[in-house]
Amino acid sequence: MRAKRYRKSALLGLTAAALAGQAAAAETEMAEVLVTGDKLITPSMQASETVYTGSEITPKGIEMQGAKASTSVYSALDMLPGINVESADSTGLAAEMSSVRVRGVRSSMGAMTVEGMPNHGGNPIGPRDYLYDMENMRGISIYKGAIPGDIGTGVGSRGGAVELRPDWPNGDFGLRFKQSLGSNSYTRSYVRLDSCPAAETGTAVSGSYSFSQADKWRGEGELGPRNNANLSLTQPLGEKADVKLWYNHNDLEQHLYRPLNWKEAQSLSANYEKDFNAALTGDADKDFEYYDYNRGEYQNDDLLAILTVRASDALRLTFKPYHTKEDAEITQGIAPKPAPALTPDAVATPASAQKRLRDIKHTGLVAEAMLEHDSMKGTLGYHIESSDSSILTQNYALTGSGLAYRGYGRMTVSDDDSYVNSPYVKLAGARGDFDWQAGLKYFHYTEAGSKGYISDKTAPYALKRAPDIDQEEKTLDIWLPTAAAAWRFSSELEGRASYGKTFIRPYSYLPLHNIYNQNRAVFQAQGIGLQDLFAGYDFEQADIFDLGFRWTAGMFEIAPTFFYGKHKNLLTTIYDPRVDLNYQQNVGKATGYGLDLEVNAYVSSSLTAFVNPTWTSMTYDEDLSYAGKLRPTEGNQVVDTPELMVKTGLIWNWRQFEVAPMLRWLGERYADSENQNEVDSAFVADLRMSYLLPPLLQSKEMKLSLELNNLFDEEYISAISASDDSRNGQASFYQGAPFSAMLTFSVRY
Secondary structure, three states: OHHHHHHHHHHHHHHHHHHHHHHHHHHHHOOOOOOOOOOOEEEEOOOOOOOOOEEEEOHHHHHHOOHHHHOOHHHHOOOOOOEEEEEOOOOOOOOOOEEEEEOOEEHHHOEEEEOOEEOOEOOOOEOOOOOOOHHHEEEEEEEOOOOOOOOOOOOEOOOOEEEEEEOOOOOOOEEEEEEEEEOOOEEEEEEEEEOOOOOOOOOEEEEEEEEEEEEOOOOOOEEEEEEEEEEEEEEEOOOOEEEEEEEEEEEEEEEOOOOEOHHHHHOHHHHOOOOOEOOOOOOHHHHOOEHHHOEEEEEEEEEEEEEEEEOOOOEEEEEEEEEEEEEEEEEEEEOOEOOOOOOOOOOOEOOEEEEEEEEEEEEEEEEEEEEEEOOEEEEEEEEEEEEEEEEEEEEEEEEOOEEEEEEEEEEEEEOOOEEEEEEEEEEEEEEOOEEEEEEEEEEEEEEOOEEEEEEOOOOOOOEEEOHHHOEOOEEEEEEEEEEEEEEEOOOOEEEEEEEEEEEEOOOOHHHHHHHHHHOHHHHHHOOOOHHHHHOOOOOEEEEEEEEEEEEEEOOEEEEEEEEEEEEEEEEEEEEEOOOOEEEEEEEEEEEEEEEEEEEEEEEEOOEEEEEEEEEEEEEEOOOEEEOOEEEOOEOOEOOOOOOEEEEEEEEEEEOOEEEEEEEEEEOOEEOOOOOOOEEOOEEEEEEEEEEEEOOOOOOOEEEEEEEEEOOOOOOOEEEEEOOOOOOOOOOEEEEOOOOEEEEEEEEEO
16 A cells, blocks of 8 residues: 555656646746647537537547546546446446436436437447447537527437447548557557549549457456448539448447445445456355356447439438347346345245346338528438337346256237337528527337347246236327527637427336336236336436527637536436335436536647536436335435536647646535435546657557556545435445556558
8 A cells, every 4th residue: 555655646746746837837938838738529510500519528638537438438438528328337338337417417318329320229328439440530519508400419418419420431441550569468450541532423432440348447347349340432413422331339338336335435445446256156145246147248230321413402311211229138146135125925035047138120211401692501401210229138146057048037029110210400600790599309209119029937937918917009299499699709709599399218127128027916806007107207307407608819719618408307216105005107207407518728839738527417307106105305406416627738749749647536425316425536636648650651640658547546436326216225326447567559551
């Protein structure tokens, strides 16, 4: 420990001295140097709009996030205010083991698209942020308030909307290569080749491949291998049309990290490296925590085509057909459960393992017409999608020879595909120093009915029909208006305001299935079927208002955004006295408001500083119920939402060197809705350094980069796994990754 403290003190002293020296040097140069610093965050809007309602991370901003931002979309956005990204690992390879909140709302409630193609799935619901190599993207935008209607919202937009824009073949020959090595046997290789356009046809093609893998930083097991391949093509079709094709394949295997419970998290130092067991013991009550019984395999394929026709100088038509496919198998050990004390003849449930199987296909089309005339823009579009989703669970007993199949835990067969039909219209214009836009989107969702089955309790565990588990076809719809305006008060100051309604489709089906299956006789005795429980599922909705300013003067850019939101129909636990059980229904309400602030200081041509603080109040509007009693939740901060966060750093360039220290302070959070389980604040420092090597073999750029993550080896709680209405002691916690180092060599031709 003494050596560790010495290393921390030395690093702190060196970092402080370096920053002080840089600031002093900057002070002597400011009067003489023309400021042209690196931009990390810029305002963003859709092509058919006039008001900036989003933020974009520049390629430089993505680079600043380090290796994790190469394989994780949300990690690439971590610099932005209002977004809290926490993960079990620092490599970006730990899929579905992170916690991301956008202004207090889970990112799984939000949208992610690639040029309008939605990325979403089920169990868990929401975007898969681990599918892409970010080197293949030329930009990432996020909308935290009003969501433009032409962004394919997939399952919803309550947690914001992210848009990824591919780096299409640019018309020149190009070759890029990156090789990274680091702590815990981390390795990542990336290569991309761009062709020159064919002389006669103008066809341009690019292709990339990457391989990534690392050992878990604690316990036995690996993250990876992760294999990613991407192909894209651009083809002119005469002078007024072109077509683009984009295909992405991602294949990932991983062992899971073991989360801590609340009692273990209270003694963090003693449990910091606690993980799953490295070997089998023969005792089922221990072997459910065997590391190889806790793993996942994920394969995703995405195909997108974009046909653009410029019918005239004013009219542009776009058609975007797409198809996505997800296959996943996640195995997790299940702890033994004692017999319920109040249930006659009940027996204890032994330890077991469960496999979650996902087979999800989406096929859709986004068709759009955009007309420009003088200072007016109009957009008319239609999004249609069919979904074929099979999400099942299988049960396994733990035996001396391994896992033994014990039938299905959840088995339903859909009667048909589910469908989304979503037309939208947008108008935008400008008059002098005033810009405006308005839109209206209609979202109509038809969820297919399904037939339920149960497994025999003895071999061969054959399936039997269970009509009480059937679900009827369900139709939901919602109108989603947006409006925004901006005023240019001067060349230095602009104000903007926006409003938008956001939503999320019904989710969290598996917990309701489990509660019903585990208490099936109790529900049947009261004449309650599974369909009756799902009748209370509905859209979650939110009305979001933003008011912001952007002041640019000299070497400063300051952009505060005040936000306010009313959230209703939130999925929260209710108590049903008919069966003396608790389960979730869409009845909750919450209010959110706060401030996102972006501050950039271009101190000199060689020194840029940024400070991005956030203040968020996200509180319940009323007390929640559990077991027939009200829980004191009114006015409490929503789970896993710090009131205060600060992200700050510097970028200093000197000749071929670049040094970028960054600090992140995460305020106190609560892991339960009663605000009893408080998680301490955390201060995490990272350091990025790079050196431009002399070009060899006619290369455009050769660079050697070193990143040091969690520089001072801070022990802290990173991701919290909990629902918004979690009770005292119910959440689980992932330890933040300790100090790690990664070295990257990159070359570009």
